[in-house]
Amino acid sequence: MRRFALLGAAGYIAPRHMRAIKETGNQLVSACDINDSVGVIDSLAPHSEFFTEFERFHDHACALKRQPGQALDFVSVCSPNHLHHAHIGAGLRLGCDVICEKPLVPTANQLDDLARTEQETGHRLWNILQLRHHQAIIDLKSRVQGGAVHKHEVDLTYITSRGKWYMQSWKGDPRKSFGVATNIGVHFYDMLHFVFGRLQRNVVHFADPLKTAGYLEYENARVRWFLSIDAKDLPEAVRGRQTTWRSITVDGREIEFSEGFTDLHTASYQAILDGKGYGIEDARHCVETVEAIRSAIPVTARDSEGHEFTSRLSRSA
Known part of the structure; x- marks a missing residue:
């Protein structure tokens, strides 16, 4: 069972990611969104932690990383498009693979930057090209x-x-x-x-x-x-x-x-x-x-x- 976090939990597409995490036999450990209209979590991952501030989510993820068997394996990014680059980079640097909604990023230059971050961290970025x-x-x-x-x-x-x-x-x-x-x-x-x-x-x-x-x-x-x-x-x-x-x-x-x-x-x-x-x-x-x-x-x-x-x-x- 892989341990997931999800950024952008209140968005339109987020429930599809939550269902995919559950239907593949994995666990949503924590979610984050500045909007707190996330009641859908109750039916898909009722024990998930939830944060309305990215900084608090980041502290939580870092704390999990220090505990044996508790570190996050994946970060799923469903946040607004202009935040993808920053949230992907944060997920990779937390020691996670990242799954991101489309569009991955707006420019080829940002793709190149994320490729360098993959090399630096040893983790992978995956795109939903459904x-x-x-x-x-x-x-x-x-x-x-x-x-x-x-x-x-x-x-x-x-x-x-x-x-x-x-x-x-x-x-x-x-x-x-x-x-x-x-x-x-x-x-x-x-x-x-x-x-x-x-x-x-x-x-x-x-x-x-x-x-x-x-x-x-x-x-x-x-x-x-x-x-x-x-x-x-x-x-x-x-x-x-x-x-x-x-x-x-x-x-x-x-x-x-x-x-x-x-x-x-x-x-x-x-x-x-x-x-x-x-x-x-x-x-x-x-x-x-x-x-x-x-x-x-x-x-x-x-x-x-x-x-x-x-x-x-x-x-x-």
Whole structure:
């Protein structure tokens, strides 16, 4: 039984990590968040310690390290995106392996820094890249690799409606979330690389605080993509009935991956515990992709490269 701590326990994604810790037969020893709305701990790890100050959590972890058999083995990081780098570094220096939610960090330079911290501490950083464990994505990768080499035509659409609270939270602050493409899109870019190979071209056609769109060309695919947190972008056929719409088509064929989309953290944890998880170099491609998207100046889409939804949008300044 491995002993875990969790940073960011009050966040949206934290319960999936708590369940993964429990379902893999391990123990959540302590949790930390500045927000104390963490009642979910009662049903998943009722004996866990809880702290609202990182400094007190750190003292607690150091004290455990001095006691035989009580030291933490893992620190799971579910805190806001801009805190990942600091919290990962702290976990590694506490003598733990670290499991971090996406996006791992915002820049390739921070990846390099964490790689140095791994070397200094002898511990590993693992990233949750859950779509790599989705059977539909695994099957798609097998089809692409097993077929004739050519550029597949791909359209990726992900609309996940968010209320007014979103822009008032850290997620709506680009200094903390790093924007829509990074916060809700990074694991899709990882999936595209995982399936279609090396990225060759990266163009942005539209970007504002609520949505972004562009074109990615990989070794084996031409991808038109659109990401949004605006309910107004939902197709009329589903508007008012559902708040999220995901669609990936490959050569005109829909890839259904909605089922099981939210249930992959336990599979990710089990792979990590088995030594088969995804580390810094696995995450590098998607980190570099979103870093480039954030700094890109939107341009008018060329023929056949624009997502159909971008025709509704005015060009971003």
